[in-house]
Amino acid sequence: MRQILIYCLLSLPIMIMLGWFYFDKRKLKRKEARRAVLNAKPLAPEYLQILKTQYPLYSRLPEELQRKLVSHIQVFLDEKDIIGRGEFDVTDTVRVLIAAQACTLLLNRPGNYYPGFRTILVYPDTYVASSTQHDGLLQVTSTSTRAGESWHRGPIVLAWEHVLQGALDSRDGHNVVMHEFAHKLDEENAAMDGLPLLPTAEQYQQWSQVLSAEFAVQQRKLANGDDDVIDSYGATSPAEFFAVVTETFFEKPQQLQRHHPKLYEQFKQCYLLNPLEWRELNQS
Numbered sequence: 001m002r003q004i005l006i007y008c009l010l011s012l013p014i015m016i017m018l019g020w021f022y023f024d025k026r027k028l029k030r031k032e033a034r035r036a037v038l039n040a041k042p043l044a045p046e047y048l049q050i051l052k053t054q055y056p057l058y059s060r061l062p063e064e065l066q067r068k069l070v071s072h073i074q075v076f077l078d079e080k081d082i083i084g085r086g087e088f089d090v091t092d093t094v095r096v097l098i099a100a101q102a103c104t105l106l107l108n109r110p111g112n113y114y115p116g117f118r119t120i121l122v123y124p125d126t127y128v129a130s131s132t133q134h135d136g137l138l139q140v141t142s143t144s145t146r147a148g149e150s151w152h153r154g155p156i157v158l159a160w161e162h163v164l165q166g167a168l169d170s171r172d173g174h175n176v177v178m179h180e181f182a183h184k185l186d187e188e189n190a191a192m193d194g195l196p197l198l199p200t201a202e203q204y205q206q207w208s209q210v211l212s213a214e215f216a217v218q219q220r221k222l223a224n225g226d227d228d229v230i231d232s233y234g235a236t237s238p239a240e241f242f243a244v245v246t247e248t249f250f251e252k253p254q255q256l257q258r259h260h261p262k263l264y265e266q267f268k269q270c271y272l273l274n275p276l277e278w279r280e281l282n283q284s
Helices: 002-040 045-054 057-058 062-078 092-104 161-170 176-189 203-224 231-238 236-252 253-259 262-273
Strands: 081-084 117-122 127-135 138-146 148-150 156-157
Touching: 002 203, 045 057, 045 092, 045 161, 057 117, 057 236, 062 092, 081 092, 081 231, 092 117, 092 161, 092 176, 117 161, 148 176, 156 161, 156 176, 176 262, 203 231, 203 236, 203 262, 231 236, 236 253, 236 262
Parallel strands: 081 117, 117 156
Antiparallel strands: 127 138, 148 156
8 A cells, every 4th residue: 555655656747747748749730729729810801901001010911921921910919918008009900010029030930929928018119118227236216118028928019109210110120029029039049138039040150150241230339429220229239239130130131131241141140031022122
């Protein structure tokens, strides 16, 4: 009897682990099945009209990528909660334009629809955020106005005025939604360090070499006050560099490829896309 009891006690953790594994596997299968249904579902006509009239980048996409974007939007809107702050009313236009810009980054990337968080908070305009820094025993709290931010393993915060501007103008190199969701791609490997998950293991060494060299160039240009197609904010950290170049890659591909061909090639491999092939670029 004692041996049986010991055996049962030793087996209990294994049984619990197996139970959780079985539960997780079933949960994953249900999620995959629901996503398959949503992927095949046609987008509501009023949602499609929002894409056509207020997100010009959608019309530049090849038809295959348009279909992928529509499919991704369906899943995104099902799995993310978009909540208004400061008495802001979240309309269909708000939901569709946030989803469309976020899902543009996922068009060809194998991924999981930005796992690890669910909530997107939207303010009507730039908002005031506070941050606290510690220097020994000294604690310094400061405030700043922001257009967006991404909390590690937490929500994304966006200012609607900047979301709408980013959607309507797909050629100015600035897109707050793409920027903040690039941070979410960055943190999928547990650290927000400018190194997202890449499609193949062979890419990591070259990615590290190219981005380290290009980041150093941007830091020198920032110190010297030199202009570049890449916004100077990208020189503040590797994480911001990845997010800023993501904006540039999708919105100013010709200029990025012309001035930073090696960097453009790395981002083309990262996103498995080539925006230079899309319609109606006509960028200077």
